Amino acid sequence: MVKIYAPASIGNANVGFDVLGVAITPIDGSFLGDFVTIQASDKFDLICDGFFANQLPNLTEDNIVYQCWRSFCTKMKKFIPVKILLEKNMPIGSGLGSSACSIVAGFMALNEFYGNPLNKNELLMLMGYLEGKVSNSIHYDNVAPCFLGGMQLILEENNIISQKIPTFNDWLWVISYPGIKISTAQARSILPGQYCKKDCIKHSQLLAGFIHACYTNQPYLAAKLMKDIIAEPYRAKLLPNFIKVQQTVHEIGAIVSGISGSGPTIFTICDNINIANQVANWLQSNYIKNNDGFVHICRIDYFGARKLG
Numbered sequence: 105m106v107k108i109y110a111p112a113s114i115g116n117a118n119v120g121f122d123v124l125g126v127a128i129t130p131i132d133g134s135f136l137g138d139f140v141t142i143q144a145s146d147k148f149d150l151i152c153d154g155f156f157a158n159q160l161p162n163l164t165e166d167n168i169v170y171q172c173w174r175s176f177c178t179k180m181k182k183f184i185p186v187k188i189l190l191e192k193n194m195p196i197g198s199g200l201g202s203s204a205c206s207i208v209a210g211f212m213a214l215n216e217f218y219g220n221p222l223n224k225n226e227l228l229m230l231m232g233y234l235e236g237k238v239s240n241s242i243h244y245d246n247v248a249p250c251f252l253g254g255m256q257l258i259l260e261e262n263n264i265i266s267q268k269i270p271t272f273n274d275w276l277w278v279i280s281y282p283g284i285k286i287s288t289a290q291a292r293s294i295l296p297g298q299y300c301k302k303d304c305i306k307h308s309q310l311l312a313g314f315i316h317a318c319y320t321n322q323p324y325l326a327a328k329l330m331k332d333i334i335a336e337p338y339r340a341k342l343l344p345n346f347i348k349v350q351q352t353v354h355e356i357g358a359i360v361s362g363i364s365g366s367g368p369t370i371f372t373i374c375d376n377i378n379i380a381n382q383v384a385n386w387l388q389s390n391y392i393k394n395n396d397g398f399v400h401i402c403r404i405d406y407f408g409a410r411k412l413g
């Protein structure tokens with residue numbers, strides 16, 4: 105039996121659309137991610153449990169974890185009968201890398217169960233390909249941090265898909281999922297196909313500056329540069345009262361705020377626990393729309409997906 109946990113992630117991290125992503129974990133020690141357990145069996149079976157299992161497709165064949173299994177069997181050129189249990193704890197269409205959690209946990213559990221025939225790069229490529237199938241275009245900024253942990257810069261060069269970037273351990277990442285859905289594919293379809301030269305120059309300045317600030321340990325410069333001029337201007341309208349929420353969390357004392365992935369989750373960064381608690385309490389009272397919504401004070405998950413059993 106193999107049990108894998110794969111953590112939530114914040115794609116883009118404001119300043120790196122499709123090329124920067126960070127894995128997160130609640131500071132209270134609770135899990136925020138999906139679990140996949142695999143056992144030997146004489147036939148294939150997929151059982152789904154967890155708070156958000158009711159959001160999964162009805163057909164097994166439409167479940168990403170089934171598609172992980174099919175892809176893995178194809179790669180191994182072998183039918184591998186297993187019983188898979190998916191604990192779906194991440195809301196779908198949340199902006200917290202829900203599909204990535206299932207994909208990473210699924211592939212990692214299968215690979216571990218079958219004696220680790222694939223290396224990390226081979227696994228990550230399969231993960232990115234499947235993520236691309238559900239969001240209509242390959243992007244690694246959820247699967248890479250979810251799988252490898254930390255903040256990952258997506259390179260896709262020299263057979264390197266991503267590498268870890270130094271970050272600031274005292275940053276607290278307060279995330280708030282309101283309880284409504286935004287499809288990643290839909291949120292990608294509303295983005296312009298082209299950007300003007302001025303925006304391209306500004307974006308490269310922000311991203312390069314942010315990476316520089318991370319490597320030279322300048323947290324307040326990094327925070328100032330964490331601006332999204334690629335997706336937020338077009339996606340803000342999809343999130344309830346986003347501008348007002350952003351203004352308020354900064355008045356409380358947050359140093360960064362933005363859309364987590366393609367939303368509707370909002371993330372804010374605070375540099376002390378008192379401000380983080382005030383921001384979390386305000387978001388709990390003002391951004392949550394129903395019982396599916398939640399707020400967590402998180403830090404970066406430096407481990408990424410891991411074997412629990």
Ligand SMILES: Nc1ncnc2c1ncn2[C@@H]1O[C@H](COP(=O)(O)OP(=O)(O)O)[C@@H](O)[C@H]1O
Nearest residue numbers: 167168196197198199201202203206238287288
């Ligand atoms: N195990 C799964 N976890 C998440 N999404 C799944 C899973 N199986 C199938 N899906 C489908 O994949 C798509 C993921 O949508 P997406 O907007 O990318 O979610 P998220 O942004 O939360 O990853 C949805 O259509 C969902 O129904």
Ligand SMILES: N[C@@H](CCOP(=O)(O)O)C(=O)O
Nearest residue numbers: 115122199200201288365366
């Ligand atoms: N770079 C992607 C990130 C999508 O993250 P998700 O958690 O919403 O799936 C994008 O912005 O489309």
